[in-house]
Amino acid sequence: MIVLIGPMGAGKTTIAGLVAERLGMTVRDTDHDVEAAEGRPISEIFVDSGEAAFRELERTAVAAALATHEGVLAVGGGAVLDPATRDLLAGHDVVFLRVGLSESVKRVGLGTSRPLLLGNVRGRIKALLDERTPIYESVATLAVETDGRAPDEIADEIVTALAATA
Ligand SMILES: Nc1ncnc2c1ncn2[C@@H]1O[C@H](COP(=O)(O)OP(=O)(O)OP(=O)(O)O)[C@@H](O)[C@H]1O
Ligand SMILES: O=C(O)C1=C[C@@H](O)[C@@H](O)[C@H](O)C1
Ligand SMILES: [Mg+2]
Secondary structure, eight states, X not given: OEEEEOSXXXXXXXXXXXXXXXXXXXXXXXXXXXHHHHTSOHHHHHHHHOHHHHHHHHHHHHHHHHHHOOEEEEOOTTGGGSHHHHHHHTTSXXXXXXXXXXXXXXXXXXXXXXXXXXXXXXXXXXXXXXXXXXXXXXXXXXXXXXXXXXXXXXXXXXXXXXXXHO
C-alpha cells in the first residue's frame, strides 16, 4: 500500500487521488471511512466523543483499509500520533507530504471550524506542526515538499521516487 501522511492541508486527499490515477490504483481515505462508519462528521465525533475516541476509530479504519485494499491510502493528519497505528503502517510505502505553516494555514482556511484548531488557527497549526513533524519523519519512507508546488508535480515526484525504490 502507498500511504500518504502529513499535516492538515498537506494535500493528502488531493495527492492520493492523483497518485492512484497515475498508477491505475484505487484510493481510500481514512477520514472518509471513519465518517461513513460512524454516520457523522469528524467535527461531531471530536466534540461528542473526544479525540481519543476518534483516534481509536481511525486506527480501526487504517487496519481495515490495509487489510482489504491494495492501492493508495490517505490517512488522517493525526493518525500517526497513535503508536498502534504507527505499527500498522510499518512495511508499507509511507509518504510524508511536507507543508509549511503559512501554506497550511492558507490551505486549511482561517475560518475553519475544526475542533483542534479552534481559537487561534495559526498558533494551533504551528503547535501541531512542531509536535508532529518528528513523528511524520520517523514513520515516513519518503518525504516530499509541497509548498509552492502544483499537485500534479508532487504526484509525479512520488510515482518516480517509488518506482526507483521498487
Ligand atoms: N500542492 C498544493 N498547492 C496548492 N493547494 C493545494 C495543494 N495540495 C492541496 N491543495 C489544496 O489545499 C486544500 C487541502 O487539500 P487536501 O484536502 O488534499 O489536504 P489534506 O492533507 O487531505 O487535509 P485534511 O487534513 O483535511 O485531510 C484543498 O483546497 C486543496 O485543493
Ligand atoms: O490533524 C488532525 O488531527 C486531523 C486531521 C484530519 O485529517 C482529520 O483526521 C481530523 O480533522 C484531525
Ligand atoms: Mg484529507
